[in-house]
Amino acid sequence: MTWPDWVLHLPAPLRWSFLGVAAWQAIGVLVLVLAALVAALFGRIVAVRLLRFRSRFLPNRLTLETERAIRRAIGILSGVAVSYLILGELVLPSHLDGFGRSILCGIAIVAFGMLAYSMWDAVCDDIASRATGSDRAERLLVPMARKFVRALIVLVAFLVGATMLFNADVRGILASLGIGGLVVALAAKDSVENVFGSLTILFDMPFAIGDWVRIDKTEGIVEEINLRSTRVRTFEDTVITLPNANLIRASVENVSSRRNRRQKLDLRLSYDTGPEALDAFCRDLRAWLERQPKTVREKTIVDIQDFGEPSFGVLVQCHFDAKTQAEELDLRHLLGLEILRLRDKHKVMFAAHPRPEPTAKH
Template sequence: MPPSTFSTWIRETTFVGVPLWSLMVALAAAATTYVGILLVLHLLTGRARVWATQSGSAAAHTVVEVLEGTSRLLMVVVALLVGASLLELPGRWESRLSQLWFVALALQMGLWGMRAIGMGVRRYVERHSSTGMTQVSASATLLSWGLRTLLWSVVLLAILSNVGVNITAFIASLGVGGIAVALAVQNILGDLFASLAIAVDKPFEVGDFIVVGSVSGMVQVIGLKTTRIRSLQGEQIVMSNTDLLKQTISNYRMLEKRRIVFGFGVSYNTTPEQAEAIPGVVRKLIDAHPELRFDRAHFKAFGASSLDYEVVYIVQDPAFNLYMDLQQSINLGLMREFKAMGVEFAFPTSTVHIASAPAQSQGPAPLAGAAAAAAAASASVAAR
């Protein structure tokens, strides 16, 4: 077939009402678009990978992984849409093409969001694994599920709105149904959101020693509804996540030092010179231990039956058993030093003072009885 005849045949032949020449131009444009998208994506991914290698930032690694999650199928769809835009199509097809453009972009955004959420959850799990947690917590799973559901709900509603579906009534019905369900299971939802708050805010983690009210122990499991604590007595205590977050939580994982305040009293038979020397004796006993740092020791007050002292020191190591061993050593040292100084520890005492009435030779009997009653009423007892 001569070239002129072939050219004429291409221009005059149609396929489903579209000239063959236009179809060839559209396919060529689609192929060029697909190759161009691949080149741009490869360039962006390479630049992001270099940035991630040089900076080591988490954002750069996230960009690399998100770009690598680009769907090849959606790239083909976009390329075909570019080629189809060059064709002379009826008006109704042009509106359909614009809708397909939005659907393809929305789906790709959803896939990128899924990739980012998955990477965030994976990093959360890795951080916990480095601190001794060997499995994905239920809170992390709940967080991942909630974010993915929210993402695809937004994508689906956006697509439906773009293709002409009235989603206002649909959203309103979902809202009414959601309120009804929330009222029916509000206690369960409260515990679920409390679990999510624990996962995000991290007031405590598995393995931490916490004190909540009268409960003290190590956190074993953080579940969707409850948290399980192994108490010092050995039993497992199960607490609702909602009730747990309503109370003040003391977390001892970050404890670095202990500030200890303790007091003692000595007898009133102690001389001023001995009372003045006692703070120095206490400081010497505390400074003898390298794990302790002396803060202060003072003759605090005159008690009911003792001279009261207050001592403050810092334990550099947070271990409770070490603190008790050192406090015991200080107490024994005080006993030895006070025995050598002749100072006695005070103990509660009671002193009774009885005032006797003066003898009376004259006067009526009732007055004598009144004097005896007054003498009995003047007796006083002082006890601590």
């Protein structure tokens, strides 16, 4: 081991060695650690400035977790870069120098993986923030693509680390993964079916995150779609996890895909109601419904439907162009008020209260 010329000019105590490491080299290692910490802090500050500069041109904000991950990864890479420069000047014994470089290489691989991981999250956050509420493709594809590419990044980082740190044969690893994957697939048939179920959801898109669905006896809002399962939050605020394999065979009703919402009322009227009053009541109610901007005019029905004992029935059926449950209930409320107003206006006598036929559970 040959020391640089400037080391010969150091005081003798600094050139004193213990286990092959001189005092000045030990001090240099401490300096390396401190310099790495300072460089990491500086890198995080630069990352903050870069993220602020990005926000000027791309107003869509990243999540706090993504910003922290980007700052952390850039800080670690800055520390590793400075450590490499200082380590080369310390002229440590070969075994210590190799060990130090392996450690720094491993940290760098992890940091690059973290950076790629967080940058991909930033891309997904940006796409998700631009997606509109009606863009079902993006609401479905973004979460699944996020998880798939995350897994791919971790796999690539593992293969790069195995190759650079342990001189592993990548082809042998991939072959082993292929054989092992076949064995695992045979042993975990249900898990493989779940993966194919997730692919079915991806390509057929029967629903997306945020949709209101009914799947067998489960009803609620889709919160998360994973490779293995789909999570639905019910209207009782509980979470039900459904294996994706079951969704291939299940009957899936996407309530959110309704173009409009049907309302069906069976008004029971007394036979004491005169024909002129009944006709005026039906005519005015039909006209009122057709004037409403949220009503589908060609599907409006207000007519007598049956004669029974001790009352006869008037069918009131219409379709509301309502996007949410709250909007539907508001329109139904206005319809009920109009029915009561016309009842009083035309002296129509109800034999019983209107009994709405529910079209959906809320």
